[in-house]
Structure formats: C-alpha cells, structure tokens
Amino acid sequence: MSPEPLRIAVVAGEASGDVLAAGMIRALKLRYPDAIFEGIAGPHMQAAGCTSLFDIEILSVMGLVEVLSSIRRILHVKNALVEHFVKHPPDVYIGVDAPDFNLRVEKALKAKGIKTVHYVSPTVWAWREKRIFKIAKATNRVLGIFPFEHQVYDKYQIPYTFVGHTMADIIPIAPDQVQARKTLNLAVQEPCLALLPGSRRGEVAKLLPVFTQTVEKLWQKMPDCQIVIPAANQARTQQIHEYLQDNLPAWLNDKRVVLLEGKSREAMIASDVILLASGTATLEAMLCKRPMVAAYLLSWLTHKMMKRMYKPKYFALPNILADEQLIPELLQEDVNSERLSQELISLFSTDTTELVASFTRLHKSLKQNADERAADAVIEVINE
Numbered sequence: 001m002s003p004e005p006l007r008i009a010v011v012a013g014e015a016s017g018d019v020l021a022a023g024m025i026r027a028l029k030l031r032y033p034d035a036i037f038e039g040i041a042g043p044h045m046q047a048a049g050c051t052s053l054f055d056i057e058i059l060s061v062m063g064l065v066e067v068l069s070s071i072r073r074i075l076h077v078k079n080a081l082v083e084h085f086v087k088h089p090p091d092v093y094i095g096v097d098a099p100d101f102n103l104r105v106e107k108a109l110k111a112k113g114i115k116t117v118h119y120v121s122p123t124v125w126a127w128r129e130k131r132i133f134k135i136a137k138a139t140n141r142v143l144g145i146f147p148f149e150h151q152v153y154d155k156y157q158i159p160y161t162f163v164g165h166t167m168a169d170i171i172p173i174a175p176d177q178v179q180a181r182k183t184l185n186l187a188v189q190e191p192c193l194a195l196l197p198g199s200r201r202g203e204v205a206k207l208l209p210v211f212t213q214t215v216e217k218l219w220q221k222m223p224d225c226q227i228v229i230p231a232a233n234q235a236r237t238q239q240i241h242e243y244l245q246d247n248l249p250a251w252l253n254d255k256r257v258v259l260l261e262g263k264s265r266e267a268m269i270a271s272d273v274i275l276l277a278s279g280t281a282t283l284e285a286m287l288c289k290r291p292m293v294a295a296y297l298l299s300w301l302t303h304k305m306m307k308r309m310y311k312p313k314y315f316a317l318p319n320i321l322a323d324e325q326l327i328p329e330l331l332q333e334d335v336n337s338e339r340l341s342q343e344l345i346s347l348f349s350t351d352t353t354e355l356v357a358s359f360t361r362l363h364k365s366l367k368q369n370a371d372e373r374a375a376d377a378v379i380e381v382i383n384e
Helices: 015-031 043-048 066-087 099-111 131-138 147-156 166-170 177-183 201-221 234-247 249-253 264-270 280-287 300-309 317-322 337-348 353-366 370-383
Strands: 007-012 036-041 050-055 092-096 116-119 141-144 160-162 192-196 226-231 257-261 273-277 292-296 329-331
Touching: 007 015, 007 099, 015 036, 015 043, 015 050, 015 092, 015 116, 015 166, 015 280, 015 370, 036 043, 036 066, 043 050, 050 066, 066 099, 092 099, 092 370, 099 116, 099 131, 116 131, 116 370, 131 147, 141 147, 141 370, 147 160, 166 280, 166 353, 166 370, 177 264, 192 201, 192 264, 201 234, 201 273, 201 292, 201 337, 226 234, 226 264, 234 249, 234 257, 249 257, 264 280, 273 280, 273 337, 280 292, 280 317, 280 353, 292 337, 317 353, 329 337
Parallel strands: 007 036, 007 092, 036 050, 092 116, 116 141, 141 160, 192 226, 192 273, 226 257, 273 292, 292 329
Antiparallel strands: none
16 A cells, blocks of 8 residues: 655745745655645645645735734634644645744644744744744744854754745756847836835835835936836735826836736846845845845834844844845835935946946855755655
C-alpha cells in the first residue's frame, strides 16, 4: 500500500507572500508531485497548485489601527482555519508573512501537535523584539529572507534558516530595459516613470491621489515622460481605473499613461525611475536596479505609535539592508506632490552608477536559491 501524500497548509496574507509561497510550493512539488496544498492563496500560489479556502484580500490589511476595522472578519477566518486544520491535520502548516494573523494560527495548531513553519521573519529586529517569545511558542522554525536576522534568533536560541529571497534568484543581475519596454509597448527613447501605489486597497486609496498629483507636476517639467502603472491584481486594477475615471478621465486616453494588471517587474525594469509605496516593492525595485522614491502614509495614531516603538534609522528595505540611505524615503507630511516631484526630477538627471553597484551587491547577498532552501527546511521540519 502506497503512503498517503503529504498534506501541506500554506497561508499567505498579501501579494509579496503569494510570490514567495508559490516558489516554495513549486520546489516542494518537484520532490513530492502528489503533495496536497491548501490554505489562503493568491493567484501565484493557486497557479502552483494550492487550493485557497478564503480570499487573500481578507488579510491584506496593514497598520496597527487599520486592522481594527477588519478584526471581526479576520478572527472569523482565523478560527475557521484552525478548526479546519485540526479536523484535517496537515503534515506542516506554513504561515507566509502576515505575522499578526499567522502566528496566532501557528500557536493554536502547534498546541495540537501540528508542526509549523513561519516564512519571513517578523520584524523583531525593528520593533517589539519581545515578540520573539510568541514566535518560539508558535513555530518549529522560522525561515528568513534577510542575512542580518539570524542574530536575534541566535540570541534567543530559536531555530532559524536564512533562505534568501526568491525574487533575487529570478531577477537578472543586469535586467534588460529595452526588452522590457518593447514587451510593454513603451517608447524606447522617452523617459519613463513607474507608479506603484501599493498592493492593498487602503494603500492605494491614500497614495494614488498624491502620486497622480505628483505626475501632473512632473509633466510640467518633463511633458514627454511616460507613466506605467502596474496594478498588483485585478482588484487593484479596478480600483485604480475607477479612481482615474472619476478624477482624471483624460488619463485613461492619454497615450503617455499605461495601466497594467500585474507585470510590476516588467514595468520596473522598463522604467527610468520608480515612485512607489514602501514595502516589498522597494526590494523588487532594488533588484531591478532602478532609482526610486519610497513613500508611505499611516493613520495619525499608527504613526505616533510606530515613532515610539520602531528602532531602525530607515523604513525602506534597500536602506535597511545597506544600513545607509540609498533611496529617498518619505513619510506623512513629506508625502506631497511638491516634494515627491522634486525628488523624482532629481533622480531623472542623476548618475546612478554607484547606486546600481550598491543594489547589485545587495542583490547577490539575497541570491541564495530561496525556493529550494525553503523547501529543504520544510522537509527537515516534517521529518524532525
């Protein structure tokens, strides 16, 4: 009698986690073609063979205060997942990022004897370091994407594996800008700005108005500048289209403006400069070797709380990784069209040789064959 196929639970909370999880799922499927994957999956995970029990949009909320408005719905999903996986125990539960959600699920399942892995270390190195004790209770192992994270896990003797980042493996060290422009039908000779206002509804609602105002100012100085807007998914495409239709209908027929669904990487590579919401997208932009301006708007209360608790000097990932300010990062009142347009215009005329060299060095540090290393670690946990 043949053994039962592996059952692996995988839950991602947003677009970046969807990409990480999909790569890991594909690597696991190469070793265990009959393995069954289910959880909360975005389009990349579903394409890799993971069944989604809930819409990933439910968990795509960021901010200490912002989560409160969705708390009942999130708790319902959390309880339903725990109940489902207790009744149908997987060989391992893998929570991908979304720590406030996944660590709670992991803790409940681990208490029932189910092995758990948390993929993407919570930012214990940045704030709320005492969460490390909750992580220890919730997980059998943490998989980390940044090389400096192991220090805090070694300090508390918690199992941790540095796997690198799947995007660093996929994106070429020297991306081809001309080919990307041809792929997206963009003019090869004209300047191009990529606009990425975020993957969550709340991010886009806050940042898109400021970003479009910034473009209007940019066009006063650079009227030929092309604007490419790669929406993170179908929901964001609709949201952006509706905003433009209601507020800037001329944009929809402006040949300088290209609205895409997905294809953020191609858009970044095709661009000369990027304006984007701070988050994982800044890491992808760094790997694409493009100068960028990172911006973020938090609620007043969330910002006040973060100012008290957040330890690093920077919040944009390229700056955190380099431990120096490689890119402009703007928060709150600094996120205005005047300041943003000034920063962008400066970048269009700046020699990026040193910046690209720094980005390349960081790229190589993250290029670790992440999908396979993550799959190795998951199998080790299953076999422990």
